[in-house]
Amino acid sequence: MGRAPCCDKANVKRGPWSPDEDSKLKSYIEEHGTGGNWIALPQKIGLKRCGKSCRLRWLNYLRPNIKHGGFSEEEDNIICSLYLNIGSRWSIIAAQLPGRTDNDIKNYWNTRLKKKLMGKQRKEQQRSSTVKHEMKRESHDSFMVNSHDQAMDPILYWPELPTLHEAYLQYPFAVSTAQDQPLCDNSTNNFASSTSMNSMKSSSPDFSQMPNMFQGFNNYYQSELGGGEMAYSTPQQVDGLESFSGVEIVNLSSTGSGISSVDQSASWGDINSLVNSPMVYQYEGTMQGCTFEASYFGLQ
DNA sequence: AACGGTATCAACCGCTTTTTT
DNA sequence: CAAAAAAGCGGTTGATACCGT
Numbered sequence A: 001m002g003r004a005p006c007c008d009k010a011n012v013k014r015g016p017w018s019p020d021e022d023s024k025l026k027s028y029i030e031e032h033g034t035g036g037n038w039i040a041l042p043q044k045i046g047l048k049r050c051g052k053s054c055r056l057r058w059l060n061y062l063r064p065n066i067k068h069g070g071f072s073e074e075e076d077n078i079i080c081s082l083y084l085n086i087g088s089r090w091s092i093i094a095a096q097l098p099g100r101t102d103n104d105i106k107n108y109w110n111t112r113l114k115k116k117l118m119g120k121q122r123k124e125q126q127r128s129s130t131v132k133h134e135m136k137r138e139s140h141d142s143f144m145v146n147s148h149d150q151a152m153d154p155i156l157y158w159p160e161l162p163t164l165h166e167a168y169l170q171y172p173f174a175v176s177t178a179q180d181q182p183l184c185d186n187s188t189n190n191f192a193s194s195t196s197m198n199s200m201k202s203s204s205p206d207f208s209q210m211p212n213m214f215q216g217f218n219n220y221y222q223s224e225l226g227g228g229e230m231a232y233s234t235p236q237q238v239d240g241l242e243s244f245s246g247v248e249i250v251n252l253s254s255t256g257s258g259i260s261s262v263d264q265s266a267s268w269g270d271i272n273s274l275v276n277s278p279m280v281y282q283y284e285g286t287m288q289g290c291t292f293e294a295s296y297f298g299l300q
Numbered sequence B: 001a002a003c004g005g006t007a008t009c010a011a012c013c014g015c016t017t018t019t020t021t
Numbered sequence C: 001c002a003a004a005a006a007a008g009c010g011g012t013t014g015a016t017a018c019c020g021t
Helices: A019-032 A041-045 A051-062 A073-086 A090-095 A102-138 A147-151 A164-170 A194-201 A217-224 A261-268 A271-275
Strands: A280-287 A290-297
Touching: A019 A041, A019 A051, A041 A051, A051 A102, A073 A090, A073 A102, A090 A102
Parallel strands: none
Antiparallel strands: A280 A290
């Protein structure tokens, strides 16, 4: 047999919390704790609320040291970086920001940050098209530029391509050689020898072991390998952030993803390395004649 | 001042995962 | 081990504050 029913849904109050309800809940939890049972809590206090509602109210509003609004630039950066790497895992993102709740971050992202970044992207896009226009003039139409090219070329929106070496320094665990050895020694930060590099080139990188920014490349790599001239570029859509980067944000929810929770945590790698990611990381490489580029957004 | 559109955010809903019996 | 409830999580909604006309 299971447990007793949660609450009588017909008899619970809903909607905004009154100051009186807040103070009852707050003072009780501060004195007695939650007791590990939210469902029983409202009855003990004499609140006509669902336990779930009490939990939410406490976690998102009444809990001590909660910060509301006024997100700093640094917090923005962390949120952006993590969102673009792990997607809408708000609780994980919130865990990196002391005093912030997942609900707050989610709201902030949906209402402001996303727009802010889209604005930035538009600016970059404009700047990029201006530069292209000038180049076009200067080179007397030596290469074609049209709207289609631009839409298919997210890489152009971002400056500078770090070297493969730099990418490995950031994610040494992500790619192994044919002998299954990391290309970069974590402890010393020494990059792999040229021998290792050669063997890497001749073997397929395991993108599934990389942070999610690289997921999706695996499929491409397998399907397009040897495809010749086609440079990899995915105009992705991330909540309307088309071509925000060339990186597929993989939905890690267990539904249909086939990724176990163990696999998920393994693929995130070190969250701190994501938090500390640079402005734009681009990963560029050539494998058996196939050029691919990956970029993800980070901020500094 | 009145109105309509937009932005914000607390709270709810429904689903998945975890825990308990 | 299975069933059921609790806990946790992310998406969505609705009230209302704000802003421009």
